[in-house]
Amino acid sequence: MEQSVVSVDVVALRFWSDDPGLTLGVAARAHPPFEGELALPGVLLARGERLALAARRAVHTKLGVPEAAIGAVGQLVTFDEPARDPRGPTLSIAMWAVVGPHEPNATRWVSFDEVPPLAFDHTRIVGAARGHLSRLLWKDLPFTRALTGEEFPATRAVELSTALHGARPDPANLNRTLATIPGLERTAERRRTKATGRPAAVWAFAEV
Incomplete structure (x- = not known):
């Protein structure tokens, strides 16, 4: 049986004091598949790596956010559709991260209501994440405090x-x-x- 690999895909949230609203970060993929298309920041989980560390690595390497600007991180939901990645079976663990102020870069920040088409099943991940995050707000203190x-x-x-x-x-x-x-x-x-x-x-x- 073909074995799957595990990816960590992150809904990175920005809510800075001067921002008009809450946004999430997406960036163009640098490599196939879906090269050039927008996607959530994601990485393959390394052997022995904790999920939170992988999420921080994804936000740092794919969105260009300085490690010091990545605040609280947490787990959302798992996506196990076998065909979600054309390279083969990949289990995706969706995470959230809150990003603090840093120098602007190529990252595109969009609201939940204006998310463009995303590679893989990332549009579905964003939709599911919104529901989970809405339930965390005002109940999960680390998440709430990181945003407010x-x-x-x-x-x-x-x-x-x-x-x-x-x-x-x-x-x-x-x-x-x-x-x-x-x-x-x-x-x-x-x-x-x-x-x-x-x-x-x-x-x-x-x-x-």
């Missing part, structure tokens, strides 16, 4: 929820959700944001 930073105005929380759920949340319900997150508190500060132009409440994680 240690403090953020309420309008940024709205932008995050909208990007991952595909619909704008009810502000009152979102505030109630934020109030249940361990270590997250609503401060007395209000900050004007580009999104609305009006001062918004600021939430902050307590120091650990």
Whole structure:
């Protein structure tokens, strides 16, 4: 029986303070198959390599992101379609990573609603990842904190929820959700944001 290999494909997320919304990174493939086509950053898992390290390697080598700018990393879902790779059976483990500010490069950053056609089954991976990530938001602290930073105005929380759920949340319900997150508190500060132009409440994680 022909044995499969394992690839690690990463949904690398960007949500910098000056960004208008949440985006994910794609880049043109440098080698066959699908040379020149856009794809998620991915690598074959090396013998003895941990998934998180492989995900970081993929983001660094395929998107050109400095290793120091790659924040939290986590696992999403596995794709086992035997024909997903024309080179032969390949098991894909989809991961997420949050990327911090760094110098611009050739990486293309796109929203979940504007993802172009991608090589392999990467379009399907992005679609599945969005659902998983929407369930992690506000529940998985490492993921949430990596995206929001240690403090953020309420309008940024709205932008995050909208990007991952595909619909704008009810502000009152979102505030109630934020109030249940361990270590997250609503401060007395209000900050004007580009999104609305009006001062918004600021939430902050307590120091650990």
